[in-house]
Structures are given as structure tokens and as C-alpha cells.
Amino acid sequence: MVSDSAFEVPTSVIIIGSGVFGLATAHAICKNPLFKDTKVTIVDRLPFPTPDGSSIDSSRIIRPDYAAAPYARLASVAQKRWRTDFAPEHYHETGLCVTASSPEQGYVSGCLANVLSIGTDKVEVLNSAADIQRVCGLEGKDDGGSGSTGYVNWSSGWANAEGAMRWFRKEVEKLNRVNFVVGTVKKLTINHETNTVSGVTLNDSSVLKAGLTILAAGAWSASLIDLRGICKSTGQVLCYMPISADEEAFLSKRPTILNLSNALFMIPPSQGLLKIARHGHGYINPTTIPHPESPDPTETITVSLPYTHVNEPNLSIPIEGHRACRDFLSSIHPSLAVPSRPFTASKICWYTDTRDGDFLISYHPKYKGLFVATGGSGHGFKFLPVIGDSILECVMGRTPEEFKERWRWPRERIGERLWRGDGSRGGPIGMVLEEEMSKGKNKL
Numbered sequence: 001m002v003s004d005s006a007f008e009v010p011t012s013v014i015i016i017g018s019g020v021f022g023l024a025t026a027h028a029i030c031k032n033p034l035f036k037d038t039k040v041t042i043v044d045r046l047p048f049p050t051p052d053g054s055s056i057d058s059s060r061i062i063r064p065d066y067a068a069a070p071y072a073r074l075a076s077v078a079q080k081r082w083r084t085d086f087a088p089e090h091y092h093e094t095g096l097c098v099t100a101s102s103p104e105q106g107y108v109s110g111c112l113a114n115v116l117s118i119g120t121d122k123v124e125v126l127n128s129a130a131d132i133q134r135v136c137g138l139e140g141k142d143d144g145g146s147g148s149t150g151y152v153n154w155s156s157g158w159a160n161a162e163g164a165m166r167w168f169r170k171e172v173e174k175l176n177r178v179n180f181v182v183g184t185v186k187k188l189t190i191n192h193e194t195n196t197v198s199g200v201t202l203n204d205s206s207v208l209k210a211g212l213t214i215l216a217a218g219a220w221s222a223s224l225i226d227l228r229g230i231c232k233s234t235g236q237v238l239c240y241m242p243i244s245a246d247e248e249a250f251l252s253k254r255p256t257i258l259n260l261s262n263a264l265f266m267i268p269p270s271q272g273l274l275k276i277a278r279h280g281h282g283y284i285n286p287t288t289i290p291h292p293e294s295p296d297p298t299e300t301i302t303v304s305l306p307y308t309h310v311n312e313p314n315l316s317i318p319i320e321g322h323r324a325c326r327d328f329l330s331s332i333h334p335s336l337a338v339p340s341r342p343f344t345a346s347k348i349c350w351y352t353d354t355r356d357g358d359f360l361i362s363y364h365p366k367y368k369g370l371f372v373a374t375g376g377s378g379h380g381f382k383f384l385p386v387i388g389d390s391i392l393e394c395v396m397g398r399t400p401e402e403f404k405e406r407w408r409w410p411r412e413r414i415g416e417r418l419w420r421g422d423g424s425r426g427g428p429i430g431m432v433l434e435e436e437m438s439k440g441k442n443k444l
């Protein structure tokens, strides 16, 4: 571990991954005068924008609505940037309505308390399904979709995720400091005698050397170091439906509805496309791979890793996930869920979950020269304007006080079944992707 006084500026840095965590870190390094002589390389397995990366999609919710106060505060700093100088054309402040079927869903009341303490006057408490339906312009009167308790925060919004990432990538390119490499990292270069990482080896056997390697490979991070009991990749379903200009004009001015009892949500449509998705416990995809840290090539571990439309271009989502999204749409907007209006696209997008929803932003406790920036846990996107600076503070041994315990490398590994989560997830628990696929797929 590094303390403030012990930190030495590296002459070269390799960042694995060009998503939110990797790109933002590169930006922060390039802007910091201390690093003016540091060579910066980002390596990603696919050309930008990574088609199955978690940071690339039509939309992401931008909210300070957190049950944990430190994230609420950091998100509100990020949001000021979204409103002003950070990809503002991709940010839309149409509100977020957080609901549940009963007040026992403690995350909703925790969020409400935190957004009120930040000092917004744009919050409206909603005490009935009818109130929620009115505020969100829902056509359906079924409280299984809308929920029956919650609030709307009119100062939350959403961003076109791919648009914002493209904008940010251009900002990084303009700095003319980063060497972008397209290639899959096969292994970290580990000296097992000194427990030092000195760069990476790519699939084509080329070797990239660096004084500091930053692993920001999102849900794939578990293929490059042993993250068992620390991070778990979970697949989440998303479904898309084309809608008319009139429908879009009506719905695009309404808040995102996020029902935390079933974890389903609908973000306002844009560019003729409506998105329904689930912020759930997700699918795991147990995969046996060579142990990424072992010098013995025959040693293996089994971890959940992403399986996406890049692995299988015609990948379908399990029928269970399709049905959940369809039922939700049917209960909030029945006229959109008629059989003649199918979803025309769907995908499985991968969260990098941690035991309590905290990010993992820390030096590796065993290997010198290795820093890890991951664990987005389904809520990292909104921090794009600020997370790079926070990561760099951690790299320099100055982790913000209120995140010291949250972002540190865990003291012990805990079996995934014992993880308590952050309280924001709903829906089915313990699903395995292959098993759900075998029950029926929905080919779109």
C-alpha cells in the first residue's frame, strides 16, 4: 500500500480498459502536472466504443439518489459537471421517480433522506400508486408496475451513455498524451519472486511494460486477477422497443421510473427507442479459466465472467428476463405492450458487483505496481466527470476520507452467498445464465 509520502510518480502507466473507470483515470493522469512526463497507454480488447462494454449504451441514470451519503455527495458534484461543462448535450434532467411496493424497502427512504440533506427543493414525496402514475405519466393503473410509495427527484436525470463516452474520448484524445492500443490482455506480467507486476502480455504475445499497471477491465477484471469473494460479474437484461414520434414526445419529458421492489426501470426514450431494464441480482456465468495469478498453467479457477453478443452475435436473453421486462411495460403502459409491439432488440450487460455495492479502487495488497479500479456495481456511470480524479487521489495514497473503508481492498474474501449488497436490487436471486437460457430464450 502507498502512503502520501511514499508515492513515486511512475514513468509509465498501462490502463487495462477504456470504459468509465479506465478512460477517466487516463484523463486525470494527463491533466495532472505531476504526471507530465509519464507515458500513458490504454489497452482495450476491442476498438472504441467497446460494443459490449458496460459504459456503452443508449442511456444511464444520473442521480444523487443514494442510500449511502458519500455516494450521494460525490454524485451531486458529478451532476454539477453534467449540467455545465461535461457533455451537456448528452445530459437530460427529466427527474427520477424511485418507488417500491411498500415502505419496508429501506433504500427508498435512505435515498430520500440523502437527497433532502444535499439541499434540493425539487423533491416530491409520493404516497400512493395514483401519485406515482400521475407524476410519471403512466397509462397503467397496476401498482405492481408503478409501486405505491416513493418520491420523485426532479433534479436527477439521465445521459446518453455512448454519446457521453464518445465526447469524453475526444477530450482525452485532444490532450495528445495517451497511446491507445487495441488488443486483449492475456496475462499480467507477474514476477513471482518479487511479487511485482511490470505490465501485460497480449493475446498476440506482445509485451507492454509499465511502472504502474491499472486494471480497469470492468466485469472482465476477474479474468486477470483472482477476485473470488471480492467482485462478481452479473448479467442484467435490457430490452428496446421502437416508438413513434408522438409517444416519444410525451414520454421523453417524464421522469425515469425505477421500482426497487422488482428492480425494473424505464428511462425516457430518445431517438425513437424505449428502454426497459432490470437493476437486479442478475445472472452469473461460472467459467473455468487458468488461474490468472498462478505460474502453474494447469491450475484453474471458476469465476463468473461476461458472456455477450460479442461472444455470440445472435445471443438471446433468457425468456425469464424478457417476460419480466414485458410484464413491467404491460403494467405501466399497456398500449405499448400489445403483441403487435414486440421488443426489437435486447442484450445482457454486465455489472461488476461487490459485496456491498462499493467500488474497488485500491493497490493490490500482494503485487507492487498493480492498482485496481473497478467494482462499478451497476452505478458507476454517473461519476464519469469526477471518478478519474478520485482514482488518481487513491493512486497517490490520498483516498478521500469518506471512501477509505468503502474502496479499500477487503480484509477478507467472503462467499458470494453472504454478500448483503447495497439494498437497491430486487427480482430473482441466484440465477445462472446457462440454466436460464436452457429454460427458453427469446430470439429477437
Ligand SMILES: Cc1cc2nc3c(=O)[nH]c(=O)nc-3n(C[C@H](O)[C@H](O)[C@H](O)COP(=O)(O)OP(=O)(O)OC[C@H]3O[C@@H](n4cnc5c(N)ncnc54)[C@H](O)[C@@H]3O)c2cc1C
Binding pocket: 016, 017, 018, 019, 020, 021, 022, 043, 044, 045, 046, 050, 052, 053, 054, 055, 056, 059, 060, 061, 062, 183, 184, 185, 186, 216, 217, 218, 219, 220, 221, 224, 236, 238, 277, 349, 350, 351, 352, 373, 374, 375, 376, 377, 378, 379, 380, 381, 382, 383
Ligand atoms: C445494464 C447496465 C445499466 C447500468 N445503469 C447505470 C445507471 O443507470 N447509472 C449509473 O451510474 N451506472 C449504471 N451502470 C453502471 C456503469 O455503467 C458501470 O459501473 C460502468 O460503466 C463501468 O465501467 P468500467 O470502466 O468498469 O467497465 P467497462 O465499461 O465494461 O470497461 C471495461 C473495459 O475493459 C475492456 N477489457 C476487458 N477485458 C480486457 C482484456 N483482457 N484486455 C483488454 N481490455 C479488456 C473491455 O473491453 C471494456 O471496454 C449500469 C451498468 C449496466 C451494465
